[in-house]
Amino acid sequence: MSGILTRLKDKLASYRVPGYRTKFDYKWTMVVDLDRCNGCEACVVACYAENNLPVVGKRDCDISRRFSWIRIERYVEGTYPDVKVKFIPIMCQHCDAAPCEIGCPVYATYHNQDGLNVQVYNRCVGTFTCATYCTYDVRRFNWFTYKWDAPLEQQLNPDVTVREMGVMEKCTFCIQRIRVAKDTAKDEGRKVQEGDMKTACEQSCPTDAITFGDLNDPHSKVSKLAKSPRRYRLLEELDTDPSVIYLKRVMEDRKGSGHGTSHG
Amino acid sequence: MNQPVLGLFKYVDSMVEAAVSMKDTGYTVTVFSPIPLGVELDPVVMRPNYIRYFALFGAFIGLIFGVVLALGTAALYVLPRGGLPIWPVTPTLLLAYESIILCGVIWTLIGFFIIARKPNFGKQIYDPKLSLDSFGLLVEDIREDKVEEVERLLEGFGADEVNRVEKS
């Protein structure tokens, strides 16, 4: 009995209840500078390669079953020639008050000590609740067991699971890379520092629009970018407290001039 | 050796009169009926309601079960989710509400089984007519020389049929 109590005490001591969010070891954050983003979708391709995302084919794409964990949303305002084209890369926002985590009956998705919203594939039973509750539509479901034609299965990333049918998944902020970085840092007896790791999308972005890092570290690049006056978070009014920070694209308002938008 | 006597009546008021009279004489009476008799039986027997203690006990067990399950299991494996506290109030109340009802219902059933001594597949005094349209009055604890008197009395009260019965 006392053993159980001690264990309970230890466990509860590791989190302050409520308000455990202030005690994260790291606060992984992604900053997307929309001023720099040119919509090339290199991040999407990199994500497919890194995270073993299946290519579902034409029929399934038609009924909106694309697998891209990160997607570029395009919005066009106005009619030609007076148009504004906007795009925004959207991946899992790793909300601190995530609606999906509340919905899962089996803890297949929960918040880990790094402030990440993680998905446990083995535990998932596929009730779809998380995806329904998700306000950003970033969750992807394995409608079938997807196969890779030979020799494409040779290029699968060995660090990442290949998911089976009936399992929900989503952007993990390349948790396999975070793990490696944390392990290395632990071996060297320090915390993970700026530049130890990059996510796949960040690495492949030609314009450096995506920055990833620890918001708890006041000297990291994301901490500095996060103070930008252009900063906003997606659908912030829903109070999901996302970990992805967007830097607003500054567009010149030339109503009626007929020359679209300016860059920079 | 006492010989139980079962009288079958067509009318409830005849049976109740017979039952009251038999009971006053000091015999043990049991009333059988195909339908529940409520206030009609009040002159014969008044019973307290013990079921409610079982229901209350069940509801109490359910409350504890629900609260311990919701809070205890959350504490066993601390997994933060959705910015909620590890011990959220509303879901705990909800769970306690459901388990109060579940345990309450189950304990009421157990209470019935215990008090009414069911299931009972042993030998019992019974007549198939009792589930049709006859109201039965079983008189027990009769001295052997009084059996015939009891039979005559029951017939006098209007019993259609009076049988000396045995457990079958």
Place this chain on the structure above:
Amino acid sequence: MDNISYNEINDDVVRTMTKTTWKYWALLIFCASMAGVLWFGAWAYQIYAGQGVTGLNTPTFWGIYLANFVFWIGISHSGTLLSAILFITATPWRRSIYRSAEAITFFSVLTAAVFIFVHMGRPWNFYWTMPYFTTRELWVNFTSPIMFDVFAISTYMTSSVIFLYFGSIPDLAAVRDKVTGWRKPVYTYLSLGWRGTDAEWHWLSKSYTFFAVFIIPLAVSVHSIVSWDFALSTVPGLNKTIFAPYFVVGAIFSGTAAIVTLMACYRKAMKVEKYITLMHFDKLCMLLLVMSLLWSYINVVEVFSGWYANTSAENETLMYRMFMKPHAYMYWLMILTNSILPLLFIFKSLRRSIFICIIVSIGINVGMWIERYLIVATSLPRKFLPNMWHDYIPSLIEISMTIGSIFFFVMLFLIFVKLWPSISIYEVKEDIGIPMRKGFKRH
């Protein structure tokens, strides 16, 4: 019901259980095979191939299965809840219909429960949603509305089975005394040695009252919790505070309509018109009328408050539901069947016309199914980010399972009427009255 004798009731009820015509067997085999092929065959294929055989897509993760789940849970709300409320209020017309109504409850909860497993991605892991001891100390998430569901529905199923069985014990004893052959030992054990002594009746009625008292708040909470599956999300069109009463009212509405439909068929098929009389339909249709008005009121409130809030997401969902094809057809059909047609029941002669009752009650059930379908299928395709908007079209597999579930339900009910005294013998006798020397005395 004055001319019925006590003996006749026993004979009639036992007759419904023992006398079986070829038509019954034909219908039973037909329903069983349709349920097997359309539902379980399709489900087996879906388990083998994956959820991809449905028409679900990325914003619309919940479709027809969830609509069916809510629909069948709704049907279940007539029986036990109605029976308990009418018992507490000592309403005499409850007595000859409540047994079948409670059976409807049990079978529709069963059907609904299967749909939970049907909609799961990995149904073979269903037991992970139950709280049980594992060596990994990993339990279930009690903040999840799905978890509330697991508890509410299992409590509801247990309680309504106990309620149904408990109320039937005296009747099972009555059946035991009448039947022969293989039925004799079965009913001997089912009736638990019931003799009908004053003590047994006393404890039975006391316990029954407690069951009724427990079940009324339970039934209300069950459908509230089902509504919270939707209402606790942030999706526009689902995140509505009015959902809990809306669902409870809708559930009683559709459940009562299901009772009317089934009773109309049942009394004809089983020739028990003298027990289930036009008076019963009169009362049930009055209830339908009240529920219809309540439902219409809440529906107006839902639309009006959404429109008045005037947020873009809310407006889009409302427009999508009410004015865009194909949902507009369904929406306005629902208004016709649920709000307008039941107004026929204002007239007493129409309440007492079995034909009108059947037409309107089937209409209500179609309308209520549409309501549930629209809630799911017009909210999820219009979530917050327009880039991901995508319509949902159910696949043949989903439609087949929907139709199959109806056959499954009918099959269960057919089996029930042959195995169980589907009219309460002792309570119909109570309805006739207690025989006194000066005639029957009624309560």
